[in-house]
Amino acid sequence: MRKILNSTPVNNECKQQENSGDDSVKEFERMLEEFISSGLNYGKAPDEEPETEDEMPEPEELPEEEETDEEDDETPIDLPSGIVEQNANLCVKVRILPPMARPREELDRLVGCADIKARLGELLALTRYNRMLRKAFPQAKEHEVSLHSIFFGRPGTGKTTVCKIFGSLLHEAGALSKGHVVVADRGTFIGSLWGDEERSVRQVLEMARGGVLMIDEAYLLNGKNDHDPGKIVIQLLMDVLADEDQRDIAVVLCGYKEPMMRLLDSNPGLPSRFPNRFEFSDFSVDDLLEISRRRVDRYRYHFTPQAWQKYSEVLAAAYRERDPQTWGNARFVANQLERIYIRHAQRCTQGKTPSGRQLLTLTPADIVSVEVPRPKPHIGF
16 A cells, blocks of 8 residues: 655535525516516616615626636646655655735735845846847847745745745746745655655656745755765756756755755755855844734734733743744744634633623733743863
């Protein structure tokens, strides 16, 4: 029996339409009779207003429906299954992130990341310029634009989110045909049998065609052993990236800066294949507070002034005591807010039933303290 690692069940939701039967026919005949007897005055200032908006849609809604239909013709994308067959007995599943509908708005809404936004803007501007040039002068030589990139940064600094925006923006600019993102890591490629790496690389690249292949913690492919199978994966990727026909794909390598730099040094051809470098810095306390406020707004919660003050102090203390190598950034905020939601839920379900406003109000009693592991002292000479 074939095993599937990291697989998640897929729930198919089906919507059924109810058939109204003879009642609908009678209702239609009644409305038709009234329409004919009214002297065909539909739309000529009738004496009575329609009972519901559904009976007579306003004229200004029609252009919006036409625009939606045009967008729907462009947006349907056949996404891959995400199942990588390493061999006859083992499969792994990768995450497939669909493209965003409004990537520019999502980019503008990002907290911080000013340099990332500027660099993405430069790359996209040159991509769009090439497209305009090709349309106006089909025979003109275009500028060479490599989409392959490296994202330096610690966990929780927004690399995956920016990768989704990156793929969608490149699709919007005409550089990628789909704009989806395939998220892979070392386990995606390294199998248990000889030849698994080549099979996996081939399948993953095919899945990512038209979009972005994001390899998280890519430095783990650079094993210390000269015969480490991860080095085979790197070489296979290099061979593909050297193929000029492989244009409809962007490969993004992600990970901590120092080990990623060692990965680049391990293969002389890698730096030139990945000319775009984006460095994701840790969020400041103010950034994390803004991220917190936005996350809370999604659930329509609001802090009391005292609760916000307490939360700000807890977050600032955690930031001061953090270990920079393991600090979770936005992930820390997400985990801390989940603990607050749980405490709030417990408080609301005990004792007197709260009002609707109280259900959405976070108080100082909901703010939980947190212990942040401090950096371990270095022992040695």
